Amino acid sequence: xxxxxSAARTTPVGDEIACGSERHVYLLPxxxxxxxxxxxxxxxxxxxxxxxxxxxxxxxxxKAHALFRREQRAWSDAxxxxxxxxxxxxxxxxxxxxxxxxxxGEVVERIVDAEGQTAPTLxxxxxxxxxxxxxxxxxxxxxxxxxxxIPAYDLGPKNILWEDTTGRFVLVDGFGDRSVLPxxxxxxxxxxxxxxxxxxxxxxxxxxxxxxxxRAFEQGARPATQ
Ligand SMILES: Nc1ncnc2c1ncn2[C@@H]1O[C@H](COP(=O)(O)OP(=O)(O)O)[C@@H](O)[C@H]1O
Ligand SMILES: [Mg+2]
Numbered sequence: 417x418x419x420x421x422s423a424a425r426t427t428p429v430g431d432e433i434a435c436g437s438e439r440h441v442y443l444l445p446x447x448x449x450x451x452x453x454x455x456x457x458x459x460x461x462x463x464x465x466x467x468x469x470x471x472x473x474x475x476x477x478x479k480a481h482a483l484f485r486r487e488q489r490a491w492s493d494a495x496x497x498x499x500x501x502x503x504x505x506x507x508x509x510x511x512x513x514x515x516x517x518x519x520x521g522e523v524v525e526r527i528v529d530a531e532g533q534t535a536p537t538l539x540x541x542x543x544x545x546x547x548x549x550x551x552x553x554x555x556x557x558x559x560x561x562x563x564x565x566i567p568a569y570d571l572g573p574k575n576i577l578w579e580d581t582t583g584r585f586v587l588v589d590g591f592g593d594r595s596v597l598p599x600x601x602x603x604x605x606x607x608x609x610x611x612x613x614x615x616x617x618x619x620x621x622x623x624x625x626x627x628x629x630x631r632a633f634e635q636g637a638r639p640a641t642q
Pocket of ligand 2: 575
């Protein structure tokens with residue numbers, strides 16, 4: 417085996433900690449502060465036997481990994497902004513890509529709780545009413561997504577994690593621009609409107625109310641309209 421073969425460079429993968437609707441999430445035994453995300457079989461089946469030298473094959477390979485590609489673009493834009501701000505974006509960092517026996521893996525920063533274990537999601541925290549401090553932190557996260565001009569399409573409560581060390585919420589999934597023409601990435605006002613819609617959708621999945629005027633969550637679900 418030479419160092420040019422991909423097998424010689426395969427990233428060792430640890431236990432699976434979660435499986436979302438699109439990806440498996442694994443620990444990395446050699447880097448406890450990171451996680452590895454691999455596309456689920458429904459995406460990888462489509463590229464079995466694909467030839468990347470053909471136009472059709474290459475398109476299918478790109479499509480199967482579109483999620484990684486849009487997250488990486490959004491992360492890279494956020495870091496450009498971070499370079500001129502004294503702040504860190506409200507996203508989990510992306511360290512790069514690695515090859516694994518089950519496909520291409522995205523290496524990300526692992527968001528942890530006070531004990532160093534995988535952090536709780538907003539969905540976990542909402543099993544009880546949010547404390548006033550947590551609600552304030554959630555609304556600081558909301559304001560940060562607008563301020564950092566983060567394109568996002570799925571702000572479901574399982575994609576928002578509580579980072580204990582920094583006392584803030586962090587988005588780990590559902591960000592990036594899905595459009596062929598990335599107008600929301602270019603035009604802040606369009607992105608703001610998309611975020612308005614995404615947060616209104618979040619409120620439908622949580623016992624929280626979205627106030628579109630203040631762009632903030634409030635305690636309690638909105639009563640169902642007759
Ligand atoms: N960076 C991270 N740090 C800690 N836990 C994470 C991180 N990313 C994902 N997770 C956990 O894994 C779950 C699924 O990950 P996610 O990226 O949302 O997968 P999918 O793209 O399939 O929805 C999340 O709900 C969260 O519990
Ligand atoms: Mg998810």
